[in-house]
Amino acid sequence: MDSKILQRIGREIQKQKYRSFKSSAIIATTMLGLYSAFLLTLFIIESIPLSEVILYVFLFIMVIGLNVASISAKWSLKYMGFIGVFNVVFIYTFITYLLFNQSLPGIFANLFIAFTIGFIYLDVKIATINHLLMTFTSSLVLWIFPEILAVEESTNAQLAVINASIVIIMIFLFLSALFNIRTKQFNYEKLAKSKENEYRIIDGLFQLQNEVLNDPLNLDVFYQDMHTFFERFTEKLEMENIFEKRLELIQDLENLTESKLKKKYKDVPEEIIKELKVLSLNSHQKLRYIAYRISQSNADQKPLTDPRDAFNSFRHYDDSNTVKILVFSAFYTYFRHPDVDRPAMSHEGFVEWLEKSGLDKLVEPKILKSFHTYKDVLETIVKDALEGAEVPL
Amino acid sequence: MKSLLLKIRNSEFLSHNEILSIKITFLLIALFLVSAVSIPFSLIVTATTVIQVIVPAAFAITYVIAWVLLLSNAPRTAMHFSILSFFVLMGSFLSFSNPVYIYLFVFAILSVIIYYQEGFPFFVYGTLLTLFGIAYMLFNVGLFGGASTQTNETLQIIIYQVTLFIFYVYFLLYFINSEVANERYYREFLSSKTYTQQYLENIVRLKDAKIEADDSTPVYETPSFQQALTEITTFLGEMNGHPAKEMQELVEFYMVLHDLDIDEAMNNKSLKYKTKETMRQLKKYLLNGNNEFTELTYELLAQTRQGLDSNVEDYETSLDSILRFETDRIIAGAMIYRYLKQEVTQLDKWGRVAESLEHGDIKAIYQSKAIKEYFNDRDIGVFLDNEDIYKKM
Numbered sequence: 001m002d003s004k005i006l007q008r009i010g011r012e013i014q015k016q017k018y019r020s021f022k023s024s025a026i027i028a029t030t031m032l033g034l035y036s037a038f039l040l041t042l043f044i045i046e047s048i049p050l051s052e053v054i055l056y057v058f059l060f061i062m063v064i065g066l067n068v069a070s071i072s073a074k075w076s077l078k079y080m081g082f083i084g085v086f087n088v089v090f091i092y093t094f095i096t097y098l099l100f101n102q103s104l105p106g107i108f109a110n111l112f113i114a115f116t117i118g119f120i121y122l123d124v125k126i127a128t129i130n131h132l133l134m135t136f137t138s139s140l141v142l143w144i145f146p147e148i149l150a151v152e153e154s155t156n157a158q159l160a161v162i163n164a165s166i167v168i169i170m171i172f173l174f175l176s177a178l179f180n181i182r183t184k185q186f187n188y189e190k191l192a193k194s195k196e197n198e199y200r201i202i203d204g205l206f207q208l209q210n211e212v213l214n215d216p217l218n219l220d221v222f223y224q225d226m227h228t229f230f231e232r233f234t235e236k237l238e239m240e241n242i243f244e245k246r247l248e249l250i251q252d253l254e255n256l257t258e259s260k261l262k263k264k265y266k267d268v269p270e271e272i273i274k275e276l277k278v279l280s281l282n283s284h285q286k287l288r289y290i291a292y293r294i295s296q297s298n299a300d301q302k303p304l305t306d307p308r309d310a311f312n313s314f315r316h317y318d319d320s321n322t323v324k325i326l327v328f329s330a331f332y333t334y335f336r337h338p339d340v341d342r343p344a345m346s347h348e349g350f351v352e353w354l355e356k357s358g359l360d361k362l363v364e365p366k367i368l369k370s371f372h373t374y375k376d377v378l379e380t381i382v383k384d385a386l387e388g389a390e391v392p393l
Numbered sequence: 394m395k396s397l398l399l400k401i402r403n404s405e406f407l408s409h410n411e412i413l414s415i416k417i418t419f420l421l422i423a424l425f426l427v428s429a430v431s432i433p434f435s436l437i438v439t440a441t442t443v444i445q446v447i448v449p450a451a452f453a454i455t456y457v458i459a460w461v462l463l464l465s466n467a468p469r470t471a472m473h474f475s476i477l478s479f480f481v482l483m484g485s486f487l488s489f490s491n492p493v494y495i496y497l498f499v500f501a502i503l504s505v506i507i508y509y510q511e512g513f514p515f516f517v518y519g520t521l522l523t524l525f526g527i528a529y530m531l532f533n534v535g536l537f538g539g540a541s542t543q544t545n546e547t548l549q550i551i552i553y554q555v556t557l558f559i560f561y562v563y564f565l566l567y568f569i570n571s572e573v574a575n576e577r578y579y580r581e582f583l584s585s586k587t588y589t590q591q592y593l594e595n596i597v598r599l600k601d602a603k604i605e606a607d608d609s610t611p612v613y614e615t616p617s618f619q620q621a622l623t624e625i626t627t628f629l630g631e632m633n634g635h636p637a638k639e640m641q642e643l644v645e646f647y648m649v650l651h652d653l654d655i656d657e658a659m660n661n662k663s664l665k666y667k668t669k670e671t672m673r674q675l676k677k678y679l680l681n682g683n684n685e686f687t688e689l690t691y692e693l694l695a696q697t698r699q700g701l702d703s704n705v706e707d708y709e710t711s712l713d714s715i716l717r718f719e720t721d722r723i724i725a726g727a728m729i730y731r732y733l734k735q736e737v738t739q740l741d742k743w744g745r746v747a748e749s750l751e752h753g754d755i756k757a758i759y760q761s762k763a764i765k766e767y768f769n770d771r772d773i774g775v776f777l778d779n780e781d782i783y784k785k786m
Binding site for chain 1: 408410411412414416419420423427430436466496497500501504505507508509510513543548549550552553555556557559560563564566567570573574576577581582585586587588589591592593595596599600602603604606607609612613616617618620621622624625626628629630632634639640643644647671674675678680686688689690691692693694695696697698699700701702703705706707708710714715717720721723724725727728729731732733735736737738739746747750758761763764767779782783785786
């Protein structure tokens, strides 16, 4: 795939990620604010010296301010990620400091709050740091302050069992977080690819429609209609026809070469020309696709069932193994045959497009392995079938 | 084990239910280990019949049901039973004299529910558990305190309760945020998928028209296709441990389904359950309709098409984001109207792609919610205020 197209897909993925990260950051910042208010109340009740309280408040204001700035100023995803890491490290450090330096009752339980703040971010790096810090700090607290468990004579064995439980729970939650992050990332990619494919499928549709209906888009008639429309439109509104020149430019965008265009419209800023290019109908620009998309929005659309299971696959978990084999075989055989809208594909061509489209990941690995291993046998079967030879089984 | 690890590595390609099944498997194994330690221990330290008899029995029942449901492809219900098993296990912990253990166990169960990453179970079980935790501490104030706490017990209890409450509220926000993000993603994805299905519907109709015009045969009806499919399926089936006869019969059945009304056949009481189940599985992969198979083929074919020009930077469809000037948006709006009014985009009463939209249909689209994806209110207003001129196009 062209690197520019990959960049376009990448931008769409980043857009989705940013949107998700931003809402996580908003919740994390709100919770930091609430937690700081809770701590402040606790400090006042426990009569912590005012100078220390002011220092703590200052620290929290700085951290929350930084978070608010990153959200409102729309910092890039990279910097928002740094701030997420910073928040997690800060909150664990702060609670650990309180544990060792302030005799606050039950403060060890605040580690759970620190954990929740880190958990909200759907980012592998932040999740890893969060789970590691939670495991480390809670183990530290357990061995240094065993009395917090109110066990009068805690044995090493007892503490080891509790510590092992903490580690197991953290591993479970980390795995769950990883599943979640990977699924989200996959969804972003899936959505971006789905948007890219939508345009490509319409493209195939235009080609097929031209062939079948023998009715290509007549640009001369189209633009003539547009000129007539804007004459009437401006006449009705009793205004100068400010659309005429722009229409002419759009029409020229369809017909003239870039150098001729630059020469003719040397006074028009390049930015405007670039923007108007979107409106040209015959050069794979957006407008025609958008128009076709709109045309389908009134159609009786079939309701989809549970969206979480709406993904296409060759290996649905409730399909039998034999069905999975048959379906993939049908898919392969279909592409090895010519159809009315495409020629037959070679084995290599099929494998190439299968991998490029990512559809290979949707095939049961065992079946795919057999498919690759016995490539020559499959090739012979298809060749003989196409040539009409009967092969004994 | 190897296949389980492979599944985890490729978890993003698994369906939601498959991921859930893996999570449950892990959890049930861990639950077995925890119960193997805690239940015998609780039997030793307690003399109550409830703990000695009812808790182990209830645990065994819920635990076995969870496994049975998991193995019967009902992971969602199995998840509930695995959570219930944890609840029952908590009963054995109630026998311990140390209330901090109960407090930590409440967090452990909350973590288990969070581990599943499901909003509704967290809301139901999480609320019950949090209320239990808060109430338990309230009614057992005397038990808390521990060996080395210097401050008063009430404050410690309050800190424990507030921490538990914040933990719960925070995760509730996390799930709400996650649900909102998922909802947004699924909406966008399903919208793209639904439009794609519409385009594919038109492609299928155009292909049928071409087959009819050329007097040719659909691919799946050609003997070469059927021969190749039978042989490839049989071969790959044998390589994966399925007898040749079973695979050949399946292909035969698959081909027969192309001429059947499957919905009607599903209601036929004389058909065996297994036959109906195979029909249900194969229905989405038939070669003569617009279904999952068609979507998969065009997902691959899309890779061979151009689609948008590589210089187009994004998939934005809102004219507001694409064009800065109102003049250009009015031109775009008029061009879209002209396209919808004159170009063939709709099916006629015989199901052929042969019609364009009438003014009334276009007006209905412009007044629908779906149009907001493309036009702002002002652009729609321009159309509605000057409808008479548009109509003449």
